[in-house]
Amino acid sequence: MIDISHSSNLSRKILLERYKQPQHRGITNPVDLQECGHNPYCGDTVKLTLALNKNNNCIKDIKFEGHGCVLCLASAELLASVVKGKSITEALAIVSQVRQAVIEQIPLPLDLDTLRVLQGVSQYPSRVKCVTLAWHTLKAALAKI
Numbered sequence: 001m002i003d004i005s006h007s008s009n010l011s012r013k014i015l016l017e018r019y020k021q022p023q024h025r026g027i028t029n030p031v032d033l034q035e036c037g038h039n040p041y042c043g044d045t046v047k048l049t050l051a052l053n054k055n056n057n058c059i060k061d062i063k064f065e066g067h068g069c070v071l072c073l074a075s076a077e078l079l080a081s082v083v084k085g086k087s088i089t090e091a092l093a094i095v096s097q098v099r100q101a102v103i104e105q106i107p108l109p110l111d112l113d114t115l116r117v118l119q120g121v122s123q124y125p126s127r128v129k130c131v132t133l134a135w136h137t138l139k140a141a142l143a144k145i
Contacts, residue, residue: 011117015074022073024080026063032056033144037137039129044068046076046134048141056145058087062138069130071121076134078115088142095139102131 028051036047046066053060062084064076079098083091098115100106105122108115121131 008120011120014117015070018074018077019070022064022077024063024077024084025065027065028061028063033141035137035141035144037133037140039068039072039133042069042130044072044130044133046072046137048076048080048134048137050141052145056088059083059085059091064134068133071127071130072133075118075131078118079134079138082112082115083138088145092139092142095135098135099132102128 028049030051031049032052033050034048036045038045044066045068046064048062048064050059051061052058062080064073064080066073066076083094086094094112097106097108097112098118101108101115101119102122105119108119118131121127
């Protein structure tokens with residue numbers, strides 16, 4: 001049997017670490033794509049910048065800036081760490097899988113294990129938008145290609 005309180009505490013710890021010590025905060029150089037997402041209900045804002053390969057089919061680098069709650073900015077950090085180096089098709093598939101995991105509670109595949117900390121937010125419907133803001137922003141950015 002899984003100890004839910006331990007799992008929940010571990011998720012909180014991981015999210016706080018990602019929030020306090022982001023590795024992908026800033027602006028890419030060059031900026032091939034950028035998109036800003038805003039949640040008017042809570043004020044969270046995330047701006048993503050992406051550097052693409054010469055064929056515009058792979059994310060060479062991705063960074064974020066913004067302000068908001070721990071969930072929002074930790075999710076943006078996790079997004080950047082997972083999609084960097086992925087093809088556009090792979091990145092869009094990950095966006096879809098995260099949405100399904102957070103909103104519909106469909107388990108993530110094993111290769112996205114680092115994102116499992118986001119799944120617990122489905123218990124708090126008012127916080128789902130905090131977690132998914134960066135993911136919706138990435139989808140909007142990639143739609144420009």
